[in-house]
Amino acid sequence: MKLREKRLLKLAGKYNVPGPRYTSYPTAVQFTENFGEKTIESLKQSRLESERDLSLYFHIPFCFSLCWYCGCTKIITKDRDRGDHYLDYLEKEAALIQQSLNPIRKVRQIHFGGGTPTFLTPAQLRRLGEIICHYFYLDEESEFSVEIDPRSCSEEQVIALREIGVNRASLGVQDTNEQVQKAIHRIQPFSQTRDVTGWLRKHGINNINFDLIYGLPRQTTETFSETMKNVISLNPDRLAVYSYAHIPSLMPAQKLLNEEEFPSTDAKLQMLINAIRELPELGYRYIGMDHFAREEDELSMALDEGTLQRNFQGYSTHAELDMIALGMSGISQGRDLYVQNEKDLGAYYRALDEGRLPIKKVLPLNDEDRLRRFVIMQIMCKVAIDYETFRKETGINFTERFEDELDQLSPLEADGLLQRNSDGFVITDVGRLFLRNVAMVFDGYIDEKKHRTAYSKTV
DSSP states (O other): OOHHHHHHHHHHHHHOOBOOOOSSSSOGGGOBSOOOHHHHHHHHHHHHHOOOOEEEEEEEOEESSOOTTOOSOOEEOOOTHHHHHHHHHHHHHHHHHHHTSOTTOEEEEEEEEESOGGGSOHHHHHHHHHHHHHHSEEEEEEEEEEEEOGGGOOHHHHHHHHHTTOOEEEEEEEOOOHHHHHHHTOOOOHHHHHHHHHHHHHTTOOEEEEEEEESOTTOOHHHHHHHHHHHHTTOOSEEEEEEOOOOTTTOGGGGGSOGGGSOOHHHHHHHHHHHHHHHHHTTEEEEETTEEEETTSHHHHHHHHTOOEEETTEEESOOSOEEEEESTTOEEEOSSEEEEEOSSHHHHHHHHHTTSOOEEEEEEOOHHHHHHHHHHHHHHHHSEEEHHHHHHHHSOOHHHHTHHHHHHTHHHHHTTSEEEETTEEEEOTTGGGGHHHHHHTTOTTTTSGGGTTTSOBOO
C-alpha cells in the first residue's frame, strides 16, 4: 500500500466518528413538534413578503419493493392507483402554498425525490407537471431533476419526464455486483441501468448522475472498483459515492442485513480512497465529501464561482434559493424557519382535508443559528473561511467570536486537514475527505446527548 494511502487510512480511523452531513444547519435533530398557529402564520407571511427565487422538492414516497439498506421515507406497494390519490393531495398542498406565496417568486430548481418517483405512470407524471405549471411561476431556465430507479423506469416514462421539462436525472445504482445486490435485496442487472441511460439521452435528458454506496454487505475493494468502472463506461456527468450508514435502531429494515457480511472498516475506507484516487484520473473532479463531477459540469463550475450550496438534497448549483417541499416528510428551508411535513401518510392527508398545511415539525432559527450556519456552509461549499469576507457579511470579527473553535482546529491542522494564516483557513485536498469533521467544530449543538446516536459516521 502506498504511503499516502496508509496515512489516509490512519486519519480516517481517527476521524470516523458520528456526525451530521450538514445538508442544513441546524440539523433536523433540532426540529420540534412544539409550535402554534402563530408560527404557521409567520411562515405564510414571510413567503408572501419575500422575493427570493425558489427551489421546489416533491416527495413521492412509493416503492415497489423494499431495499434493505434504505433509510428513506417510503411506502412499499404495487398499487399504482395510489399515485393518483397522492397527486390529488399534492395539488391541494400546492394550492394552499400558492395562496401565501409572492407571485413574482420564480422557481429556478425542481426535484422529484422519494421513494421512487418513477413509481408514477407516464400519465401521472404528466399530471404532476401540470400541477407545477398551474400553481407556480417557472423560470424558463429551471434545473429540473428526478431520481430514477432503473428497475421501474420505462422509455414511456422518460418521454413523459422530458415533456414536463426534466433536464437532469439521478439514477440509483448502489452496486453492480450480483452478490451484493442479493445481500441488499435490490436485484438490478447493469443492462437496466444502461438501457435507462440510453433512453434519457435519446430523448434529450443529457445531464445524468449515478448514485453508488460503499460499505454494503459482500462488497470488497475489488468488486467496488469494478462497479465504478461499469458506471463510468456510461459516461455520467456526476457521481455520488455515499458511505453506507448502518443505523438499524433508526432504520428497522437494516436489521434484515447480515452484519457478518459487511466489509471491515479498513476495507470500507479503502473503497473511498480508491474512488478519490481513481475518479479524478478518469475526468471526475472531487467536489468534496462524496460528490464527483466533470470539470465542465455545473457543480464543478459552481465550486469555482463560489455559488455551490447545500440543502436537504445535498450539493446544489443554486445559491440563495428558498426551498419549499411538498409531499409527506418533505422539509422546507427558509432563511429563518425550517418546517417538515407529516411523515405519516394518513396524517398528511387529514391535514390537507382540513384545509391546513401538513406541517409536523418546525425549527425557528435564532441569530446564533444563522451565524453558525454561515460558517458551516462556507466550510462545506467553499472549503475555506476568509476572515475579511466574514466581517463584511456579518459585521463580526471571526477570530474574536470563534476563539475557542479556532483552538479546536489545531489538531486538525496538525493532521493536514486545513491550513491557517492571518487571513483565514483553507481546507486541504486531504481535508475535503473530512469536511464534516471540520464543520462539527463550529456546531453549537453537537455535544447534546440526542446527537450522539442520531448520525452516521463521517467517513
